[in-house]
Amino acid sequence: MEYSFFEQGFVTMLMVAPSARRRCVGARLLTAVESVCTTAKLFTSTNVSNRPMQQLLQRASWRPVGLLHGLGEGDPALFYLCPSTRLRDATGTGG
Secondary structure, X not given: OEEEEOOEEEXXXXXXXXXXXXXXXXXXXXXXXXXXXXXXXXXXXXXXXXXXXXXXXXXXXXXXXXXXXXXXXXXXXXXXXXOHHHOOOOOOOOO
8 A cells, every 4th residue: 555646545455365365355445444544545556357356345435537548459447446434534634
């Protein structure tokens, strides 16, 4: 996680080893990041072609907030926002 995306939290990379997939590892990683985020908002992105990540985010109640063309040739990026009630700074007053 970093804070260079409009000064908000951003999960830059979330990877789960193939042998550990479908065992809630990704969900636990998201929960861990949510618990330490120090900003009022937490975002991530994934490519349109990455259905497993989209499904993980949907199951975790992250909501799609944007689509950006031009980053990957022919594979737009979908941006997601974590529910603010799950963040440490749920008040929105800053970390």
